[in-house]
Amino acid sequence: MAKIIVVTSGKGGVGKTTSSAALGTGIALKGHKTVIIDFDVGLRNLDLIMGCERRVVYDFVNVINKEATLNQALIKDKRTDGLYILPASQTRDKDALTLEGVDAVLKELAEEFDYIICDSPAGIERGAQMALYFADVAVVVTNPEVSSVRDSDRILGILQSKSRRAERGDAPIEEHLLITRYHPERVSAGEMLSVEDVEEILAIPLIGVIPESESVLKASNQGTPVILETESEAGLAYTDAVDRLMGEERPMRFLDVQRKGFFKRLLGG
Amino acid sequence: MSDISFRLKGSVVTTVLLEIHEPILDRIRIDLTQKIEQVPHFFNQAPVIVDLAKCRTISLDEFEMIVKLIRDLGMSVIGWRAKNNLPEWAEASSIPQLPDSKSRDMKVSSVSDEVSKEVGTKRSDTEESSVIVKKIIEEKRVNQPAKVITRPVRSGQQVYAEGDLIVLSQVSAGAEVLADGNIHVYGALRGRALAGVRGDEQARIFCKSLEAELVSIAGNFMLSDSLQNNVWKESAQIMLVDDNLEVAPL
Numbered sequence: 001m002a003k004i005i006v007v008t009s010g011k012g013g014v015g016k017t018t019s020s021a022a023l024g025t026g027i028a029l030k031g032h033k034t035v036i037i038d039f040d041v042g043l044r045n046l047d048l049i050m051g052c053e054r055r056v057v058y059d060f061v062n063v064i065n066k067e068a069t070l071n072q073a074l075i076k077d078k079r080t081d082g083l084y085i086l087p088a089s090q091t092r093d094k095d096a097l098t099l100e101g102v103d104a105v106l107k108e109l110a111e112e113f114d115y116i117i118c119d120s121p122a123g124i125e126r127g128a129q130m131a132l133y134f135a136d137v138a139v140v141v142t143n144p145e146v147s148s149v150r151d152s153d154r155i156l157g158i159l160q161s162k163s164r165r166a167e168r169g170d171a172p173i174e175e176h177l178l179i180t181r182y183h184p185e186r187v188s189a190g191e192m193l194s195v196e197d198v199e200e201i202l203a204i205p206l207i208g209v210i211p212e213s214e215s216v217l218k219a220s221n222q223g224t225p226v227i228l229e230t231e232s233e234a235g236l237a238y239t240d241a242v243d244r245l246m247g248e249e250r251p252m253r254f255l256d257v258q259r260k261g262f263f264k265r266l267l268g269g
Numbered sequence: 270m271s272d273i274s275f276r277l278k279g280s281v282v283t284t285v286l287l288e289i290h291e292p293i294l295d296r297i298r299i300d301l302t303q304k305i306e307q308v309p310h311f312f313n314q315a316p317v318i319v320d321l322a323k324c325r326t327i328s329l330d331e332f333e334m335i336v337k338l339i340r341d342l343g344m345s346v347i348g349w350r351a352k353n354n355l356p357e358w359a360e361a362s363s364i365p366q367l368p369d370s371k372s373r374d375m376k377v378s379s380v381s382d383e384v385s386k387e388v389g390t391k392r393s394d395t396e397e398s399s400v401i402v403k404k405i406i407e408e409k410r411v412n413q414p415a416k417v418i419t420r421p422v423r424s425g426q427q428v429y430a431e432g433d434l435i436v437l438s439q440v441s442a443g444a445e446v447l448a449d450g451n452i453h454v455y456g457a458l459r460g461r462a463l464a465g466v467r468g469d470e471q472a473r474i475f476c477k478s479l480e481a482e483l484v485s486i487a488g489n490f491m492l493s494d495s496l497q498n499n500v501w502k503e504s505a506q507i508m509l510v511d512d513n514l515e516v517a518p519l
């Protein structure tokens with residue numbers, strides 16, 4: 001049985017696509033056949049971050065409309081074995097996705113893949129609901145600020161009430177919290193919520209804290225998922241998050257203010 | 270098909286009671302606008318009763334300006350009342366004067382078939398309607414099992430129970446829980462909780478950590494700014510004592 005994981009948040013720009021690319025790559029690296037689907041119809045971001053934008057011929061909507069087969073639309077990742085991308089259409093409007101259409105595509109993918117990652121668009125409306133409807137697992141991406149936490153709380157309510165599992169009365173969607181763009185200095189200055197604050201408000205298990213890091217932007221400009229950057233703290237934090245998602249225990253890293261700058265400051269650097 | 274064109278029924282609606290202390294229009298406007306901004310959805314289209322019992326003097330003009338202000342703010346005035354403090358223009362106002370709320374006290378003692386039979390016999394209008402109100406409340410109170418919610422009530426969600434409501438988890442900011450009876454929250458109460466929404470003044474709210482945006486019992490509400498002085502972020506109960514909400518530690 002394939003596991004369907006939705007990466008969702010409510011708010012835009014918090015790091016859903018960055019996280020979908022990193023988690024999908026990390027899961028595939030563990031030897032599971034994985035596909036990442038871009039549900040953000042009209043924006044098409046995932047293929048840029050995965051560095052496969054030049055290889056997009058057909059997209060998710062083409063498959064739903066039976067204008068192309070799945071095999072024609074799936075893009076095989078060049079770096080990571082067993083990883084595929086199903087890109088979003090850049091041109092169609094959001095209503096091109098239908099529940100029946102999405103259901104049919106997911107069913108076909110489930111025959112071949114172990115993990116299906118759904119990269120959700122922002123918002124709590126139709127597009128986001130389509131991305132989460134069939135999920136077994138949700139990774140709720142949250143920035144440590146009040147508005148992002150509030151939107152994540154709303155999305156958790158929708159996961160509980162408007163997903164297929166909720167409608168059928170099945171076991172609820174497994175919920176995980178992924179805090180991204182964490183800035184220890186700004187947290188200790190009181191400008192951002194702390195990990196504990198966010199955990200207390202949302203009350204779901206934490207699978208990772210990704211620090212704010214320039215390497216994220218650099219990696220995405222190069223079309224490389226940041227999890228492959230083993231020198232980068234953000235990349236390592238995503239690796240830990242994947243391990244925890246797979247049920248392994250990992251201590252949290254990169255939560256404290258770095259002290260290495262201290263001597264520099266002392267010496268007037 | 271029935272051959273009558275209408276049926277009379279009693280009903281109880283939760284209303285906002287606006288107690289006027291001084292008829293200073295500008296201040297009322299500022300304060301009221303502020304309150305509404307905090308919980309717009311609570312006030313939107315809400316039925317309002319203007320209570321003049323504690324207002325020293327007010328002219329018909331001033332009263333009508335207040336009514337207009339309330340309407341401009343998106344609520345509707347359904348009546349006014351003044352206990353024993355009747356203004357001289359009482360008869361002249363086009364807004365209905367309502368009896369004091371104590372007249373629909375919710376005792377469930379002698380409401381029985383006999384009483385409803387009596388309703389048919391000659392009685393004054395007000396007595397008739399108060400009897401019907403009592404009867405409806407009695408029916409509502411009979412064995413209404415509590416509703417139990419085991420997961421968090423999240424922002425944007427609303428849960429309503431006809432009897433008591435028991436939430437075994439938290440109520441998030443931006444969420445709303447309502448009950449005809451009591452509300453128990455065995456987690457943090459960060460959203461809005463409205464107990465006794467059909468007028469039960471005995472209803473209470475209990476919570477493990479009081480961090481609410483709004484609490485209300487039988488239409489008497491309190492916003493987070495006034496809650497923060499007292500038992501904030503601690504176990505608390507909220508009850509109605511002589512028309513005032515009282516917050517006490519648990």
Ligand SMILES: Nc1ncnc2c1ncn2[C@@H]1O[C@H](COP(=O)(O)OP(=O)(O)O)[C@@H](O)[C@H]1O
Pocket residue numbers: 009011012013014015016017018019045122180181182210211212213214216217220234
């Ligand atoms: N940990 C991080 N550190 C620095 N920048 C980040 C981080 N995560 C995401 N970003 C940046 O934030 C922006 C939005 O990220 P994206 O993944 O597209 O968000 P979403 O899909 O939620 O809209 C991008 O410019 C991305 O590079």
Ligand SMILES: [Mg+2]
Pocket residue numbers: 016017018040045120121
């Ligand atoms: Mg995105």
